[in-house]
Amino acid sequence: MLKLRSPSQQEQILSLAMRQIEKMLKEMQTSGKDLSRLKLKKFQKTHHIDCKCKLCENAKTKNDLRLRGLLEDGFKVYVAGEKKNTQ
Numbered sequence: 502m503l504k505l506r507s508p509s510q511q512e513q514i515l516s517l518a519m520r521q522i523e524k525m526l527k528e529m530q531t532s533g534k535d536l537s538r539l540k541l542k543k544f545q546k547t548h549h550i551d552c553k554c555k556l557c558e559n560a561k562t563k564n565d566l567r568l569r570g571l572l573e574d575g576f577k578v579y580v581a582g583e584k585k586n587t588q
């Protein structure tokens with residue numbers, strides 16, 4: 502994960518990423534893929550189920566999975582009800 506120094510840098514990286522995604526989707530569409538029902542959703546991956554770090558131990562004692570340690574962000578891509586994970 503990159504360390505970001507300022508909000509303007511974060512914005513630059515975000516807009517760069519958006520352009521990359523847009524380009525990729527346009528290429529997919531050009532090659533004949535139907536993207537009309539494509540949906541993109543951001544999610545955060547949690548640590549492995551057997552992780553023993555403080556956050557995960559705490560989540561286990563409190564029985565609340567939302568307290569688990571988090572890894573980097575991931576994206577879920579949905580097409581027509583079918584689920585696919587990308588990383």
Ligand SMILES: [Zn+2]
Nearest residue numbers: 548552554570
């Ligand atoms: Zn953990």
